[in-house]
Amino acid sequence: MNVMSSVMSSVMRGAQRLSLAPPALLRSCSSPSFLCPARSPAALLTCPINRKYASKLFKDQKKQKVKSKVDKQEVEIRSRMTVAALAEAMNRDFDHVVEALLNTSVDLDSLELDSVLEEKWIKEVVTRSGMKFRWANLSEKKERPNRDIHRRPPADPSHLVPRPPVVTIMGHVDHGKTTLLDSLRKSQIVSTEAGGITQHIGAFLVQLPSGEKITFLDTPGHAAFSSIRARGTNATDIVILVVAADDGVMNQTVESIQHARRAAVPMIVAVNKCDKPQADPQRVKQELLAHNVVCEEFGGDVQAIHISALKGDNLLALAEATVTLAEVLELKAEPTGLVEGIVIESRTDKGKGPVTTAIVQRGTLKRGCVLVAGKSWGKVRFLFDENGKVVTEAGPSSAVEVVGWKELPSAGDVILEVESEQRAREAVEWRMYEEEQQKLQEEQSVIELKQKVHLEEYRRERAELAHLSWKQRRSALYQVNKTRFSLRTSERTERERLSLPLIIKGDVDGSVEAILNILDTYDAQQQCEMDVVHFGIGDVSENDVNMAETFRGSIYGFNVGASSSVRQLATKRGVPLHLHSVIYKLVDQLKDELSSKLPALLSEKVVGEATVLAMFDVTVGKKKVPVAGCRVHKGQLDRRLKFRLIRGRDAIWEGSLATLKQHKDDVQTVRTGMDCGLSVDGDFSFRAGDVIVCFEELDSPQATSWDPGF
Template identity: 65%
Template structure:
């Protein structure tokens, strides 16, 4: 062994002794599991090495013990490297937010908010996207989502209130020098089945009436008719059914002339009077078309006389209203009707401005599978072309395609012309105004402003409802305080105990939960149809025996979302002029969801009434089987007891031992129940027929008297019917 090796071993021994001393000092300060290898600072002869947070090389002794301050600082730096701090997402909240607004603020979907509220006292099934949540629940949802809430400042809210108005409005009236004659817009009004659509068929030589479900018009149809004389007339065919009052009112708001169709054999009916009122409210001139004059019972003169009661004076009676006798089915005298319309249009000098930005009115809207949202509109000003940017309600469109009433493409639509417009971002409501804007950016600004104003109006109404409820609760509280002030201490104590009792509100809850409820989903082909159905449902009284809950309504065919929603609420889907493909039908069958399709509106309402009636409990109705009179009474000994027996004769029907019986004395029922025995002479029998005598005993302690009446009856379950009358 050379000198260099010996010196190396001495140094290692010295280092090992020092290391053992350090181990003994550090053992109580650091757990063994936390010790980690130190690269060149540890002793190579020690099986356990020291953690670098506690021991570091020193210039003199190679190792030194860190101070408490240095150790804490080093530990924090180490933890920062190991576990970096995650910054929580901030969510700006307000004291009152709807479910939809909260989901948008959190950048989540609505289902996420519902899931966060599942294990709370809120009934998630009763929540709607527009339900206003209290600040407590808003904060709870944000916390459960692992986010941080920040309350919106009042200054920011004030800045939002003074947001700049960026809405678009109609242009000022045009210079008379720019006005040009346009085709008149004529609306056909009248009672159902008085021949309105058949009249239009004859005018344009088509068969629209044959295609209508049930032979009645259920949509507004807009058609441009070219007369033999060269004039053009735009006709609006409106439904005559009572359910479509809103459609008829919408038709008169865009029309220049009203053609009032009245059947010569029926005269003025309910919807005829309503149509007259719509025309008067819109201040539109009327041309009377007395239809079905070819029928044997036709009486046109009687119709003209009936019109006098409604302030419509025909020319034959010295008035200004033209009345033309026609036959829409046979096409008789239609030329005279067209001439009357053209003559009235010339007198009115109907003109429009063909230049500038487009203005119009939506007559009908729907969703087409291949085209998307489609609207039928009447252009009132300007010339509509492909590429125009339109705004209606809270939707906008860049016109991609235009079609006429026959589905043929159009290059331009001038004032007075009906047109189908394709290119809407979402479906605007029927009856809304169409305005053209300069660019897509301008359209977005208009839609954003209109959406904002709608939200403000909605929030204002909700605030009014909340304040009203608070006032009612405050009034109840003040009244209770006054009542308590006038009570004795014992009375107060009893009331306070009952108020604190959790069972206090159970009877009311049970009453509410026991009320029958029918949840429904309405899907229609066009906006006007859904509107008409909802208007009918508005006539349903909230105090009816069954609660009607419309959980969703929309336009288009039945979808998977509709099935899932109906399954959740155990509801029924009613489709009007819509379809459900095979996969949807199969899904509905698997999930046991009822779907009822109709093409006639009153049949849909009949199905709804039947389903409402099915929710009502059946009633037990008595059906009398026979009558018997007590002729004598006597007692029979059975064992140690005596049983009263009545000797009877059957006067009507028959008595059956297995049926129910009641005993009537002096017109009052004194007993009702079952028989214990029924005998003819000494034989037990099941049935006694009319004219036969018998002896019977009952299951109660009843003493018979001569002259009592025995009635045999059975109970039949009778299905109740809802008392709702939709008006047709």
């Protein structure tokens, strides 16, 4: 009967909880409803309907238990998982993993998102979370098919036709490279450049009076644009090295020679500014000998042409020398088939979108061609020459602006034509996937290295503390971490201020690349950290201001603008906005801002010195105060400043004076040759012969030691 009562009690509770018996059926039951507390448990069994629903209740409860076991979440794990990877696999956050590892031997204080967990702790976290795990079968992972594209094989010699040479003009800044092109094209390129110096790479087609065509690349000579000069030599057939006859071989002259030699490109030396009275072309050619550039008159194979780019003297001879060298090189290309080329420069145009300046190296570029460059692709909508005129096609060695890119390629990317847009997407997706995999491998290597270093430090500290008692070990650990534990909020804030987040905006990809290369020369060990949080191409936008405000950083723009609304927003939010059109002025501004972030240097200025002649006590109230009788022998003593007591060679006290008297009067200063009495706070005794130094602490601004090299 007890068993029956227990069963029926369970039935009643279950029925009340799950409402198994609908009200209509209960009303049709011959016995009163089992929900009525007046009925006994035995009466419930006499009702067939209640027996039916009691049976259904037990079956549903059994199914529910089975279902709860089946629905248990399954987590795919693998060896050496990081905390972040495990949390993602479990669909939980970092705190959940930490809570699951409580009361274990895992050092939770050093646990971070990139910390690698041991196998047993991975299993423990999953189990404690009420989940079950299964090992990932890495052998079943299918490799993604390589869908990249590459250059075509070399063309059949019978399909090759002569092409114009691509000539790069290189040299030191202000040696007349752009003026030379200006004279060849009868244009005004120089007037468009800020500060009279070239800060971009340009591509221009020049047709000589004899009918020959030459594609010239103009590269910057400033030290900041080394990467642009290197890119120019990689896309060229001939290098014209411009050296000023009055200036000689300079730093960027030597660098240009090295770029040409690495690219295995022949050179022609153009000795410029020969019209100046102080010009010495012979000295220039002799200086070039030191860099293994041997001109023809010294028995070498390098042509040297004396010119004056400003007056146009002897330019025809330079052009003929270029054409002659091109004929010797027998430059040819295949004008048919899929296009191949290289991105010389890239920028974002408000009306055109992403635009690239490209040199066609193979095939004929036309409207409608589908191109892939780096991790970008596009369908050619328009082609423009260097004068902004629309062209229908561009053959080998042609320099054109290409419009139609989905994303902006990077300068230096190889351009390859594909059959369809689908093929272009596949190639770009593969390249992005490959880059992602490479980053994952690099990050994994960094994580493993950090774990190794951390483990070595942990073992070393454990070994050093192994022989100590528990109390000694706790004291030693406190001393090791004392700086971190005792750091006040104000000090932490001060340390956080010693960083300069930057947002870099440039007009073209090459300019941004040059600025980033300059910033890479900044030593990470400098007192103020410099971090580029964002860089891009185009004018400064409101998003840039919002990001700078979030990171408390500054915006630097090179050859870009900012609308009045953006400037007002930056001023309102206190975001420094610096716009420059000359590279060295941008760098100078950046150095000044870095210097302003550095803490001031504390220096001392000695104001006066005095010697203790005698000691005596003065009664103040009921207390005797030791007083030192002194004579000032240098400068003056100022009570408002700080003092230092020197005994022998040691400084044994430093602080402020309690009193400074002359005769019986309290005074602020005592000058040279005067006697005085002074006392200090605390129980301190002077001796005859001690030297009292009065000094002033001064804060002097600190300048960054960063030297970008120009």
